[in-house]
Amino acid sequence: MQEEIKYFIDKIVKDEASQCATVQGWAFNTKTKEPVELYLLGREAVGVQFKRDFRIDVNNKYALPDDAKVGFIIEFDKNTYGEKLKLKLTDDTNIRIVPINLKKNYDYLKKPNLFNAKRLAGVTTRTVGYLSRNGLKNTIRKIKFELKYKNQENYDFWIDVHEDYDRKKVLAEISGFSYKPKVSIVMPVYNVEEQWLRACVDSVLNQYYENWELCIADDNSTDAHIKPLLEEFKMLDSRIKVVYREENGHISEASNSALAIATGEFVGLLDNDDTLAEFALYEVVKLLNEHPEADLIYSDEDKLSEDNKRSQPFFKTDWAPDILLATNYICHFGVYRKTIIDEIGGFRKGYEGAQDYDLVLRFTEKTNQIFHIQKILYHWRMISNSTAVNPDSKGYAFEAGLKSLEDALDRRGIKGMVSHGAFPGVYNIEYEIVNAGLVSVIIPTRDNAADLKACIDSIYEKTIYENFEIIVADNGSEKEDTFKLFEYYTRKYPQQFKVVRIDIPFNFSKINNLAVKESKGEYLLFLNNDITVITKGWMKRMVSYAQQEHVGAVGAKLYYPDNTIQHAGVLLGMGGVAGHGHVGFPRGDYGYFGKLVTTNNYTSVTAACMMVKREDFDRVNGFEEKLTVAFNDVDFCLKLYEAGKFNVWLHDVELYHYESKSRGAEDTYSKYKRFNSEIKYMKDHWLNYIKNDPYYNRNLTRVDGNYAICVDIVGYVKGKTIEDEENEI
Structure with a gap:
């Protein structure tokens, strides 16, 4: 006890x-x-x-x-x-x-984490592919993580805690809803095994919320058991409607046939071998009573084995337009306002396998009323030949996904090239630069000449974007080798390099704000002096995102010298205020559902390497000077987000970060006191975001940035x- x-x-x-x-x-x-x-x-x-x-x-x-x-x-x-x-x-x-x-x-x-060898057997089967991609050392790191955080064991516990619904209370709540829209569940069927189809239909019949209809379109199935089974379902419940197609048209046309008999205000998409949580429609309509303006609602999802064991929960972010252009993270369970589906013409033939991706890309061009339910409402069945088990089983689907993205860029008037990403179902977009404005690279420093030289040399070596200047904000350097370095670069790059002397007590925010006033760039690139660039063409890549109107700050993937992640986006609420995600993950790791190999939206990115349009910097009045050391970048990014901008993290802009060698660690009493005052400032100003980061699901841990399940x-x-x-x- x-x-x-x-x-x-x-x-x-x-x-x-x-x-x-x-x-x-x-x-x-x-x-x-x-x-x-x-x-x-x-x-x-x-x-x-x-x-x-x-x-x-x-x-x-x-x-x-x-x-x-x-x-x-x-x-x-x-x-x-x-x-x-x-x-x-x-x-x-x-x-x-x-x-x-x-x-x-x-x-x-x-405190050090101990390696629990007793649980080794349970994870070794998942390491073979990882080993081939990332090597032995990184695989050992991964196994240690798996053993420490026990995600499957924790997920079983999470289910017990978070899905303990009281049916009577839920039904009483539903009876009190002022808004009870009909939800049409659209389901194409083709030669599915009886046991999976029965489980699927049962999951709809078991819904707490009863104002639904199940619209089934049989795509001219050849298996003899399908039609009698569908007829049985029709007789079982009048809310089940079935249409039989005379010829096989594949999933897009079959889905449109199901849409044609739908009469609901909203449409939910269900595959014929998957299942819904019995509280799925209740949660959807509950949200609609709170937000009747919602046009698209999506939920979290997990995988369901053939013996009905749940695993691999995908706890998603809230609406993230740049993530959607990298992968269809919305996927299941998606509920759409039918008038907009009708407006865009439903599903398009020729996009089979990615028809839902194509749909959501077109749908989200018509509305920004997009809401996310942070609950598992959908169970994706893992059976043979299912993409839930083997993404390579439907290679055509990923070609269709690429085509969907190319079409999206064309419709939006955006010039860019789409390519396949690190694994099937994720994509990269190389945007064409249409505004090659001057980039002002601002580097605060105090002595530490060796690191500063490595930083600047790497900029010149790895940068193919020609229109940039470097401004070193010198905050009290005293050593002769530092001044010689300044002189060397000033002579070598007289039109592109200058030093601004800022003799004030250390205040990261004020130093950068003052340096911005000395800059001329249309884009501002804040860079720590202990950074070295890895990716050739890094600056061009950052400009290609920063130029976009909807984008605020643009961040990068930073590594420690041992090739483990130092920064891959900032997570609010971690440790009380904010911390970095995926810290310590080895280079080459895909991260949580591919986050380390796809472009992502976050509420914040670190200013150790961060680009922003100058007009946006000025609009939010730069960095908050009350935050002298910590959280100034988080505060800045939150101001951009509040102004309607989306902050972006780029997985393919890589740099090394040696982390604050000039300033030192937060290990003295006075620094601790100052740090606490900065924590107070953040809680006073941004408590709602600290409690609920839109880009870090509340069902994930706030103790560590490792995306472990929160128990x-x-x-x-x-x-x-x-x-x-x-x-x-």
Whole structure:
């Protein structure tokens, strides 16, 4: 049995010079979901300050109220510095005693992860292809990740927690809906096995929401069991409608035949061997009651084995136009307003296998009222010859997908070349540059000449885009080799390189803002001095996206020197405010559902390498100078997003990042205090996004940026409890 008070100590930070220490953690009552009281046990709390804090990561993991301040920060002065103390956590009926050791620094998130070899057998079967692509060292990293995060085990637990619907309560809620539109489920059928078709139709019959019709078009099936089975379904329920095609026209024409008998206000798409969650239409109509303006609604999805075991949940982002141009991430379950489907002419013949991709590309050109339900409403059956099992089984589908994208570019008047991506079903677009404006590359620095030289040399070596200038924002350099380097580049590139001296206390935001005033570019490219470029043509690629009207900031894929991911998009809510996604994943890894090898939208990208149009930079007043070190890029990108721009991360612009060598690590007490003030600023201004990042599904962990399934802040698994010694710091 679990304790009623759950708690955790994240961090202890000491400052020997000032004899101060800070303890950070969280605690709440598991039954009431309320914060608990904090006391110092057995002594006067002289010189001790208790502060409450929002912990978005904890609130999300444990489904706590949004306004629950379960986090705490305790500051100790010299009266208690260096002691071993006991913290009392209490509510009306419960007490927990927590040992606190102020003699040492401690950071839970930096604790080493142990390799659990006992679970090796369960993941080795998935490593063969990975090994051939990425080598032994990276494969070992991947296995360690799989073993640590136990995604299948966690998904089973997630299902138990999140899909525990009370049918009576749901039906009562439905009866109270003021808006009960008919939803037409459109399903083409062709020679499907009886067991899969029965399971599919049963999943519709079992829907909590009853105002639906199932529109089936048989595409002239040759299997003898199909027609009697469909006739049986028609007799079973009057809401099931069947039309029999006289000739086989393949999936697009069959889908149009089903559409022709649909009378609903909305149309849901269902394959004849897949199933819907019984609460699928309830969730869709619930959203429509909250947002009757919605034209397209899509949900998360998973895979369903032949023995009905669920796996591989795909927890998606909210509406992301640039992701849709890389892959059909919307896919299942999609519900569309029928008037718009009729307007665009339904499904198009010649796009079989990608007919739904072609449909959604055309549909989203007609509306921006696109909503996402962060629940698994659709189960994609894994059977032989299914793309759910083997994407190569329907190669024609991916050619049709490429053709759909080429058509989309033509319709939109965009010049570009579409090509197949890293694996079937993902695509790359090389946009033609129509506005080759000047790019101002802005590099803040303070000494560190060796890294700066490597950075600048790599720019000149790897850049094929000719129209750029480099502005080095020198923030207090003192070393002779730095000044010699400045002189060298000034002489070598007199029309393209200059140094701007900015003698102020370090403030990343202000340094960059001042440097922008000294620049002339139509595009601004912010670059850390400890970056080296890998990709030839990197700047041209970034301009090709930055030039687009809907695009705000453009970010890049950054690696640590050991070829593991340092930056692949920023995830809000991680660690309380924000953190990088896929950190530590090996180079060559596809990432979560291909995210590391496709262009993606994120709420934010790092300013270690970030391009933006100058007019957009000015529109949001640049970087916030109250954020001197941390989160200034996140704040900046959120301002762009609020202004209607989509921030983009490019998988095929690669650079190395040696990460803040000039400034140093966040490891002193004064830096910790400053960092906390920046956290407060972000929560004061962007709490809604920190709670709910549109581009990072709430069902994924906020502890790490690894896209593991969210089950518990410290990895709670059903049937196990956290050992007390984990918390005895």
